Amino acid sequence: MKAAVLVFPGINRERDMARTLKxxxxxEPAMVWHAETELPKGTDLVVIPGGFSYGDYLRCGAIAAxxxxxxxxxxHAAKGGLVLGxxxxxxxxxxxxxxxxxxxxxxxxxFICRDVHxxxxxxxxxxxxxxxxxxxxxxxxAHGEGNYAADEDTIRRLEGEGRVLYRYCSxxxxxxxxxxxxxxxxxxxxxxxxxxxxxxxxxHPENHVEEIMGCTDGRGLFAGLxxxxxxxx
Amino acid sequence: xxxxLRNEPAITPELxxxxxxxxxxxxxxxxxxxxxxxFTELGIFSAMWNEHCxxxxxxxxxxxxxxxxxxxxxxxxxxxxxxxxxDGLAVVFKMESHNHPSYIEPYQGATTGVxxxxxxxxxxxxxxxxxxxALSFGAPEHPKTRHLVSGVVAGVGGYGNSFGVPTVGGQMxxxxxxxxxxxxxxxxxxxxxxxxxxxxxxSGVNMPIVYLGSKTGRDGIHGATMASAEFDDDSDEKxxxxxxxxxxxxxxxxxxxxxxxxxxxxIAIQDMGAAGLTCSxxxxxxxxxxxxxxDLDSVPTRETGMSAYEMMLxxxxxxxxxxxxxxxxxxxEAIFRKWGLDFAVVGYTTPSKRFVVKHGGDVMADLPIxxxxxxxxxxxxxxxxxxxxxxxxxxxxxxxxxxxxxxxxLLATPELCSKRWVWEQYDHVIGGNTLQRPGGxxxxxxVQDGPKGLALTVDVTPRYCEADPFEGxxxxxxxxxRNITAVGGKPLAxxxxxxxxxxxxxxxxxxxxxxxxxxxxxxxxxxxPIVSGNVSLYNETNGRGxxxxxxxxxxxxxxxxxxxxxLAFKAADEAILLIGDTQGWLGQxxxxxxxxxxxxxxxxxxxxAAEKRNGDVVRGMIKSGTATAVHDLSxxxxxxALAEMAMASGIGAMLDAAPEQTLPHAWxxxxxxxxxxxTVPVEHLLTVMSKLKAVGVPCVEIGKTGGREIVIEGETPxxxxxxxxxxxxxxxxxxxxxx
Numbered sequence: 001m002k003a004a005v006l007v008f009p010g011i012n013r014e015r016d017m018a019r020t021l022k023x024x025x026x027x028e029p030a031m032v033w034h035a036e037t038e039l040p041k042g043t044d045l046v047v048i049p050g051g052f053s054y055g056d057y058l059r060c061g062a063i064a065a066x067x068x069x070x071x072x073x074x075x076h077a078a079k080g081g082l083v084l085g086x087x088x089x090x091x092x093x094x095x096x097x098x099x100x101x102x103x104x105x106x107x108x109x110x111f112i113c114r115d116v117h118x119x120x121x122x123x124x125x126x127x128x129x130x131x132x133x134x135x136x137x138x139x140x141x142a143h144g145e146g147n148y149a150a151d152e153d154t155i156r157r158l159e160g161e162g163r164v165l166y167r168y169c170s171x172x173x174x175x176x177x178x179x180x181x182x183x184x185x186x187x188x189x190x191x192x193x194x195x196x197x198x199x200x201x202x203x204h205p206e207n208h209v210e211e212i213m214g215c216t217d218g219r220g221l222f223a224g225l226x227x228x229x230x231x232x233x
Numbered sequence: 234x235x236x237x238l239r240n241e242p243a244i245t246p247e248l249x250x251x252x253x254x255x256x257x258x259x260x261x262x263x264x265x266x267x268x269x270x271x272f273t274e275l276g277i278f279s280a281m282w283n284e285h286c287x288x289x290x291x292x293x294x295x296x297x298x299x300x301x302x303x304x305x306x307x308x309x310x311x312x313x314x315x316x317x318x319x320d321g322l323a324v325v326f327k328m329e330s331h332n333h334p335s336y337i338e339p340y341q342g343a344t345t346g347v348x349x350x351x352x353x354x355x356x357x358x359x360x361x362x363x364x365x366x367a368l369s370f371g372a373p374e375h376p377k378t379r380h381l382v383s384g385v386v387a388g389v390g391g392y393g394n395s396f397g398v399p400t401v402g403g404q405m406x407x408x409x410x411x412x413x414x415x416x417x418x419x420x421x422x423x424x425x426x427x428x429x430x431x432x433x434x435x436s437g438v439n440m441p442i443v444y445l446g447s448k449t450g451r452d453g454i455h456g457a458t459m460a461s462a463e464f465d466d467d468s469d470e471k472x473x474x475x476x477x478x479x480x481x482x483x484x485x486x487x488x489x490x491x492x493x494x495x496x497x498x499x500i501a502i503q504d505m506g507a508a509g510l511t512c513s514x515x516x517x518x519x520x521x522x523x524x525x526x527x528d529l530d531s532v533p534t535r536e537t538g539m540s541a542y543e544m545m546l547x548x549x550x551x552x553x554x555x556x557x558x559x560x561x562x563x564x565x566e567a568i569f570r571k572w573g574l575d576f577a578v579v580g581y582t583t584p585s586k587r588f589v590v591k592h593g594g595d596v597m598a599d600l601p602i603x604x605x606x607x608x609x610x611x612x613x614x615x616x617x618x619x620x621x622x623x624x625x626x627x628x629x630x631x632x633x634x635x636x637x638x639x640x641x642x643l644l645a646t647p648e649l650c651s652k653r654w655v656w657e658q659y660d661h662v663i664g665g666n667t668l669q670r671p672g673g674x675x676x677x678x679x680v681q682d683g684p685k686g687l688a689l690t691v692d693v694t695p696r697y698c699e700a701d702p703f704e705g706x707x708x709x710x711x712x713x714x715r716n717i718t719a720v721g722g723k724p725l726a727x728x729x730x731x732x733x734x735x736x737x738x739x740x741x742x743x744x745x746x747x748x749x750x751x752x753x754x755x756x757x758x759x760x761x762p763i764v765s766g767n768v769s770l771y772n773e774t775n776g777r778g779x780x781x782x783x784x785x786x787x788x789x790x791x792x793x794x795x796x797x798x799x800l801a802f803k804a805a806d807e808a809i810l811l812i813g814d815t816q817g818w819l820g821q822x823x824x825x826x827x828x829x830x831x832x833x834x835x836x837x838x839x840x841x842a843a844e845k846r847n848g849d850v851v852r853g854m855i856k857s858g859t860a861t862a863v864h865d866l867s868x869x870x871x872x873x874a875l876a877e878m879a880m881a882s883g884i885g886a887m888l889d890a891a892p893e894q895t896l897p898h899a900w901x902x903x904x905x906x907x908x909x910x911x912t913v914p915v916e917h918l919l920t921v922m923s924k925l926k927a928v929g930v931p932c933v934e935i936g937k938t939g940g941r942e943i944v945i946e947g948e949t950p951x952x953x954x955x956x957x958x959x960x961x962x963x964x965x966x967x968x969x970x971x972x
Contacts, residue, residue, distance in 0.1 A: 010485070056395070142663060212795070
């Protein structure tokens, strides 16, 4: 795995992400500054971590989506390269047009930091191959604006094309309003683009990869990516 | 120097009084400089000599505090305290109040409180790794309380979440004595290399003084002076003195500062906090035995037409002052530009030991730099001891409800209910190092990749301090020490945030003196020195002071975070041990106040020798792995602690009846100090009991874990789910207007 972690001013989970990528894949990722116009040679995974790029003073992710490095990310994605955006990263991917929809204020208008359960909807993608379809994983969320919204057609397409990979659910895997922590349409926690090579998700799998954290459910996502890229190489 | 400066107002007694300077203090200024001060100079004096910056009422009482230990690298007097944790690493930490601004404008007041303390920590070269806070609000039924809670909590979260530091613990309380004067105490903890700690003292003559960070605006002018006065009904009019926080700018400032420190550019650094440019420039010069010449024409400003007076007193946030190595100036500037921050040389160090401020070609101030700080007035204010309250015996208190009913009610009180509603608005997992999240005795944060960990806590019991400042002061320190011990940490040092009323009233001064004596005794007995702190006085509205609230922030070390304990029961059929002596002390207990409606009596005395002895034994049991769950006993006493252990795990407990010699309500709800609950697997019970007996630590087996209820012999059992429902619902219901 040759991962590149993007760093925009105000991004703050880049260290968490870099540590996890190193831990799971054994390789240190490259940290790429927002003003760069190219990705490091051989990059096979672009990761946009969480944080508050540009303070999130405009719409979350709107300014970062227009940073020079994002042209390189679009080119990488267009060639089928893998892109993972977590939290602010998901917001940036939506704002940059790489993913449909938008992340709005949480339904209860408060920042939420807690462990949530996610149902993995399918396992035949690079982003979920470390899990079984229907498996429930526990990972933390930490966001104020994670309420996924899109027009009805888009939601229908996402559902019809199997592009919802992660959904908020109960510990037993039931999906419904009580378990939908932020009011997201169709309890959506993570989606992919139409080609399936760009994933955006609100929760933080990178914070649940070590035994000492009491839960390693986030590991599957990164281990799956590493395995996928190893096979491709 | 020029006597009449561009439209500056004349110095009148009214103007002097409006600057918070007393007539005798002004007289002192005249003697010191031998002439009438300019308007700008008057502003500078008011900034340096107010209570907030000069500690003039508390200083003589702070002098005797224990601040030394072999592991202390830097005690009070710098931006933050520094302790050595081995492996070339140091922990940098401090707690500070932002009380007055948070009452006037809760969201911004809280954000800038968090921002200020974070800056204190990274100014010293440390990357912040955790924040904690202690929040005190007025009675829940007070019309403003909900608004204040909502704004303060959102503000604390808003800043820390965006800046990117986990907020891992804290305290929150409600009491009518904080009506109109809530407290926001924020603590930040950072990690640095011991050989890369940065200080404020400038060195070398003709060194460039560089201004970094955000631009200067007209916000927060006289913030520190406001923080040194009481409130009245018109306090809301002071809103313009509250600063506005920008966590994004602070995050950039953090990264830029750490980068130029790493590049070896920095000689001295001081953040602009209270009294802004004035205080930071004076401190850098005075500490380095140097003068400072400032040219305000070079200061980056947000708006045009700012006067020297305004620039010197602005408390705009996210700003730093540095002395850079001249040969590294360009490199430093490039780093700051990369982060999109302002960078301007605004002055030079001089050999004159004078503080000279120039603006538009005029000398606006020319003052002796050392005297500005050192010659600030120091008051030995009259103080009277708080009268000793009567000791209340348990037999004088008739229990109004059954034991289990009292438990159910207590867990759903504002005092003891779950504070989840608060800490779920704080990102407490960022950094990937939070090993024990909020809700336990102390938070545990991993140090880098381990195996070391830090145990962090904030504690104080204001109702104890009010009843008996000396015992209350001791108890605050002892509880911090105990909470660190209960997770397996070795307590190393504390930061104190002393919140009191008007020190010009002898009974308030008596509370301060009494609490400090108690704090001091406890720090000595527990080998737990004070390395940093902050004093916040004049916490009064319309003549009524707050409960004395000396918040204690404690830091402890775990050599191996795997050898740590949590309060959740771990398995069924384990023996539950009560360690420490139980007399059944109900005076000032939550039970007496919230169940019996009596807020009175003497608080539980703190036997510091017993604290140390019992705590050292418990820590040993955690280290050796015999203790499976550990919880310290504090507010609410034994049964509340047991219920918390059950709720955290879903595992219940079967408990023996209270021993014959103790009344049941005193046994279950008394708040005797120096106590812990520890669970051990039954096969270790006999060995553990005999070991404890051998070292003279009181210990009784009080029951076994198991089931899904709390079952007390002779009482109606109560399901954990029932307890949890009340425990978890009070605060969200209240905030939704339902309670």
